[in-house]
Structures are given as C-alpha cells and as structure tokens.
Amino acid sequence: MKIKIDRQSSKGLAKQIADQLRRLIQEGELRLDERLPSTRLLSKELEINRITVTQAYKELMAEGLVRSGVGSGTYVSFRGGASDSTQSAKLDRSNYASRFSSGVLALWRDEQEAPQMGPSSEDPIHFATLVPDEKYFPVQAFRDCLDEVMGREGSRLLQYCGTSGYPPLREYIAERMREEGIPASPEEILMVNGAQQGIDLVLRCFLSPGDKIAISLPTYHNIFPLIGLLGAGAAPVRLTDQGPDLESLEAAARDPAVRLLYSMPNFHNPTGVTSSLAHRKGIADIAARYDLPILEDDFEKDLAFLDESLPPIKALDRGGRVTYLSTFSKSLFPGLRIGWLMATGDTLKALLLLKKATDLENSALLQAAAYEFCSRGYYDEHLKKIRVMIRKRMEASFDALSRYMPDGVTWNEPRGGYALWIRLPEGVSSRRIYERGREAGILVSPGTLFTYQGSDPGGIRLSLTKTDENEIRRGLEKLGRIITEETRSLKSPGPATEEPSQHL
C-alpha cells in the first residue's frame, strides 16, 4: 500500500489514511472489488493502533467507497479511474465526489453497477418487469369511485388529511389484516407513497451509517440503493426453496452490525419462493432471540392463486418486532402510489415522525377513491379475475418450461405473484442469457440485478405480468433454444467458456 502517515500533521491519523485511500480508489489505483489489507496488517505496516485503521475504513464505508465482504474483509465498492464510455448518463466524478452527499455517492455507484438495459427489438415479448398489465385495469369502475368521492367529500379530500392517512381506508386495511391473523387496529396503519417509500422509512428508522440489514439474496433490487444511501451494508442470507436458510439467518443476526432483518415470505421477488410455516416461525424466533426488528414485505399478498395461505410473520410476532408492508401497486394500480405499513409501539411512533418529516402525508383523494373501490366489492372482484389470469400464465409457463428447457434448468412453482425464477445450468451466465434474449426479442431480468454487488446467482426472473399464454409459449421456446446453445458451448472445447463467441 502506498500510504504514508505524518505524525507531525495536525490532521488525525485515521483521516490521513482515509484521505489517501479515497484518492487511490477514486483514481482507480484500488479497483472495484479489490480487497483492502486487513486492519491488522495495515496497522502493523504503519506502526499505528489497529483502531485507527478501523476508523479510516469506517469513514470510507460511510461514503460508500468500500464495503465489508462476506467473511470479514473490506473491499472496494466504487469504480474509479478512467471514465467508462459505455455509461452515457454518468455524472462528472470529480465534481460529484466533492459536491454531493456520501449517500448520493453510494447511489451513483449502485447505478453504475446495475445492468444497463440496452435496446431490444421493436415488439419484444416482455418478461422483464413486475408492472401489472393495464389491459386488466378496471378503469371505468375506478373512475366511478373517483367521481363519487369527489362529489361527496371533494373539498375535504383536496385538503391535508393527516400523516397517518385517510381513516376509512386504514379501517378497511386493518380489518383485512385481522382476517389474516394480525391483530391490527386502524391507528397502527400508516399509509405511504407505495411500498418503496415504506422500505425507505423502515430503513431510515433502524439503520445508521455502518449498520447492516440481513437479506436473503437474490432480492428486490430497489432496496440496494436505499442501503447505500444510508451508508449501511447488507449481510447476505442464503435462500432455500422453503425460505431463508435459518442457520445462515442466525449467523447474520449474530453480527452486531446487523440491526434489521428484511423478509418476503410470500412470493419472494425474484424467486417466487413462499416461506414455509416452519421458516416463518424460525424467522420470528431468531428476531426474538437476537432482539432484532423485521421488515416483512408482503407486496403481492393478495395475489395468491392457490387456496391455502400461511400466516404472515407479523401474525407470529409476540414482541412487536415486525413492521408489516403491503401495497395496491401489484394487485390494483401502481399509479395510485398507495402502500401501507403496520407497526406498533415506539416503532409506529418513529415511522409517523419519519413520514411527516419526509413528505407530510399521502393524497387523501386517491385513498378515498381506493376505499370506495374496495368497499363496493370491486377490489375482490378484480382479484378473482387476475388470480385466474396469473394461474393460467403460470401453468402455461410450467408446461413450456418442461417442453423447451434443456437438462440442468430447474424452477419452482410459485403459489402466487407474478415472478417465476429459472435456475440456469451451472456456469451459464444470467447476464449472457439476458443479453442474447434481448437480441432475440425476449426480455427477461438477469439474476445479477437482484444481488448486492452484482454477483451472478445463476438464475433469471420471468415476470408474467405482460405476456399472455401464446407469448409465454413462443418466448420460452426461443429462450429454451438460447439456454441450450449456451449450455452446449460451455461443454464444447473451443471458444473461451466465459464469453461464448457471437455466432453461436
């Protein structure tokens, strides 16, 4: 390491080290994912206290320039050096690093690492985003509800309505939660601007810079920018077909930097996994033993297309540790921007303060129209229709996968939601499948999108929101051919296995 310290300087030693490392990272001398020397080694080399080196590393961590890796090393998490001309929307780095907050620096890093979606054919088959199909939107019914509530209580709905949200909708939501085994009262429901804001508020509630959140990977990709923005990190947890691996979760919970567990027990995004009852109990139990809060993200809760449903973790929560999150975005309309949190005690109070500080409140008008829609029974009618639609698409997918996928490709059968996860044969790059699919007019989401540092979990996500059964069959037939070719090219001698040549 080219680091020098000056014991005569008025600048503290930790600061001197952090400043030099920052420059090396920004100039690309220390490269993305490179491991820094251990604190023990560097302190020995520089003949200083190990704590001082740890302080310097922490400072860089808060700035999003380095991260703790699995195990205990520290790795560069910023791509410095000469600018990468493939990134058109990139920010001027020198300006950026000096002017903006450490949180924005981390956001920017995250944006750089996210797969860039390139151009595709004009009319692709679209398996790539969890955006519900507007062909199924009950537009006229909602229009009637909007007009009804505007006529009945228009001036009140255009006014501020209070941080928690529109009371009748909160009553309706609390009642539905009680039916699902959660003893919720309307006062415990906090309306938020979509599930994404719910996640932002809960992370801001529990994570300080340097803290970690335990997450089963792969996971919902839009949580990563929020973790970086807070100067926090992720403690990865292994995911099984039955839910998060409990030993791996407990190992994360033992890490004193871990302050929050993130869980998606129903129709996990991107894998579609539904956690078993034993796993739900196990998660609640680990949270209790280590006294850790849980964010339970149940964003597709109303999209179960099999009859049996399992209790939410919140229903198993005895210590008030779970903050429960759901939304209308996948089951009704994303454009309403209506999500909600349910929490109790101090956590509820803290979340109310956070909501008020960050944007005061949600629009009462949209909440009132959503309530009118639900209370007329339109929401349940709509759910019936889309559950049948999703189930048919899932079944068409299972059938097409069996027909067209080569040996070594596996998938599980979700019990609800739009996401279907395809595990690729070992060694096949999800990124490569994504790119070849795109060229062939089949848009899928590569697994690299859903991991913390862009590593490849060896799978792709199919979203069944926008594809009908015919498209599913056509799309998966083409995709099967691509995966077959990529698998063969791995086994054949000849071109480098990592980057199969273009003409395959």
Next chain:
Amino acid sequence: MKIKIDRQSSKGLAKQIADQLRRLIQEGELRLDERLPSTRLLSKELEINRITVTQAYKELMAEGLVRSGVGSGTYVSFRGGASDSTQSAKLDRSNYASRFSSGVLALWRDEQEAPQMGPSSEDPIHFATLVPDEKYFPVQAFRDCLDEVMGREGSRLLQYCGTSGYPPLREYIAERMREEGIPASPEEILMVNGAQQGIDLVLRCFLSPGDKIAISLPTYHNIFPLIGLLGAGAAPVRLTDQGPDLESLEAAARDPAVRLLYSMPNFHNPTGVTSSLAHRKGIADIAARYDLPILEDDFEKDLAFLDESLPPIKALDRGGRVTYLSTFSKSLFPGLRIGWLMATGDTLKALLLLKKATDLENSALLQAAAYEFCSRGYYDEHLKKIRVMIRKRMEASFDALSRYMPDGVTWNEPRGGYALWIRLPEGVSSRRIYERGREAGILVSPGTLFTYQGSDPGGIRLSLTKTDENEIRRGLEKLGRIITEETRSLKSPGPATEEPSQHL
C-alpha cells in the same frame, strides 16, 4: 467531567469517551443545552490527542446528542434524565436509543423540543397554520378535470409513469418558469410528493452527517427534522427586512462544514419578507464565490398580490447551483401532494436517483388532472380570486394592527403569501403570547416554532388562510389586549419578568 480512560482496553479512546458522554447525556447528568468542555481542555485533562476528543464529539453529533453552537462550542442537544410527564406521545427512551437509527433519535429530540399545541376553545380564530381555506377550493372544476382525464387516458394514468413525472404537466411548469426568467426545459423538472419531499431530496443530495446547511432564522419549521435526521446541523443566518443579511450569510458560507444554502426569497415563511433584488444577487454571488449549492424554496410563488415581481434566484444563477422548488399546496390543493424541483446537470441526475430510490415516482393521475385544470385556464382564474382574498385580509390585518397593537409592536407588509409576522416588544415571550392567545381562543404560531433550537426570535406568525376580515379584526383586537398586558407586566415591578403570573 467524570470521564476515565483505560489505555489497556481494546476499545479505542474516542469510543471510550463517546460512550461515557452518551451515558451522561442520556441519564441527564449532562443537561440539554449544557456546554461540553472544549476539545482542547478535555484532551489536556485526559492527556490524550485533541483529535481523539474531536472524534468522540463527532460521533455524538452524528447521533444527534450534541450540536455545534454559534461560535464554536459543543452543546448537549438531547434532553435526558427523568421522563417529562407533560409529553404524552413520548417514546421509551432506553428502548429507543438502543434500537433505532441515529436519525430517528434526532427526530425524536426535535419532536420533544417543538412546542406542543395544547387544547383551545371550541371555535377559535385560527391564525396558526398555513393550510389553505377549503371554502375557496374550486372542487367542481377539478372534479370535471379528473373525470375528463380518467375517460381519456385512464389506464395509462393508473400505471407507472416514470420517475420524472407526467410529461405534459412538466412542460406546462417549464413554460411558466421561462416566463419568470428561468430557462427551464421539461426534462429539468422533477415532480415530487409536495414541497416537503423536495426539501428532503435536496438535503439528502447535499448533506452528509456532520455537514451544515445555512438558513436564515426564523424559518420553515419542518426543515429542522430533516436536518436532524441526516445528522447535519444548521448554520444560522440573520434575516433582515430586505432578505438574509449578506455578511452573516457570507460568514456561514466560509464555514467549511456548510454544504448548502437554503433560501426563501418570496414571502418568506414565517416572516413574509421578500428579498430585494440586491439581496437575490448577493445570495447568488456568495454561492458562486464559495461554490455552494442553493435550495430556493418558492412555495408560494403564485400568491403575489402586488403587481411587480422580482426574478427568482434561479434566474440569476449562472453556474447551475440553484435547485428551485415550488408546489401547488398553498396556491391550489394541498391534498394533491404535487410539488416540483427544477435543477440541471449532475444535480438533476442525483435528484432523479434519489426520487427513484425513495418512492419511485408520483401518481400520474393527479398530475394529469392538475395539468388539465391548468391548461383549461382554471388555475389562473383561481389565482386571481385568492390573490384578491389574501390582499383584503392583509389590508384588514394592517388596519387592525395599527388600531390595536401597543407601542413597540411592529410588522412588515408582505407582497404576497399568507404569512404576517408580528415583532413583539423586547422581552415579551412569543411562547407566552401563544399560550395566552390559545386560552382566549386566538390561535397563532409562536416564533419559537421557527428557530433551530427553540430560542425565541421575539415574534409570532399570523397565517391568514382561515380567517375572514371580521375574524381578523376581532382576533387582533383580543391579541392586542393580551400583548398590551404582557408588555405592561414587563415594565411593572412585581412578578418575575420571565414568567408573568397566571392571573394577568
């Protein structure tokens, strides 16, 4: 100071000091607003490096437990010790401090310090909040617009619409900004969930823990929780009748911890001050010389009731340093939750990333209805009406103030907006006036609400949103009597001047 250090401990010295100070603060041994020993003094006493003490103080600052004072001392900013039974909604402190993020701890502290609004008579005269009067809401016109856009493009409006917002509304806003001298393009407009979210995003964009924002005090009170939440601090700037005192602003800009200037040049909240053209130029000039970004909050821009209008600071901005913020909340409907930011270059890119990370986007439906409302000319018609309404209320207020206020009370005459600031005779407590007003059924906002640490700026804010001219006369007559009595009680010998006795 009861602080001991253990040189044999594996715990770093800075951490040892921070841990002990934290306990002293939490237990109330070190009291709110008490000054900590200087780093020089404490380092001498403990025979350690001064940097180490500074590190410990910084850690406590990031946790919101201490703050930098004016000058350079460090003060306790957390009320520890025995619980205060007057605060009903308070959180369990021990639990709170250990479980929640440093940001939430700061929010909670802020909430504790904010004046608690007590009960008032049943039908008070309401000068207390900047909530527009729903009697003037053009409800039917907006209902027509909603129904029109639902019929025309319903399914698109209930879908995701993109982070920046609904394009036609952004075009409309950009065009209006160009009329005001700001060369804005629609791509530079980012729709946000009310002005409050605009402030949150801009603060997250520029402030890291330990940074400061320069603010003219008194100011909009809901910015304080956001500053605390980010672990940042405020550098106070003196406010004059012509805008922020430029020497004072420059002194703040020289502080290397200051990373952002916050400015409200039109109809400043709470004082109603409109910054002169010279002051606007001065602010832009200081920002340029110290290369600092500005947040220009123009939340009541369309509520000018005098004809002349001055260019926004953004129109004087040559270096792209100003992020401009406005909203429909005061001039149309708060319940729409529609605000917008205008920025360029890297700042725009950073704000887009932040908006996407924190809640993806705003509802397209409400934006489309607002656009329909504006493009039909309804917004301009509405503005004409409410400008006349506010002007009449302002004139009634000036008249009543001249009649009923004792010598020593002064006010300025705003050129727009709802806020009217009354400077009290020296020594009269704004808190006391607020409390006596409340008992008499006159709700005003005490100046203490608008300062960073609850100090008394010696004034009260009257908001003219909810009071008609008759109420204004009746209310100010009563208020004049109260202020007269309080002023006399100051001059008379007898009861302690700081806390006049209850029977006055």
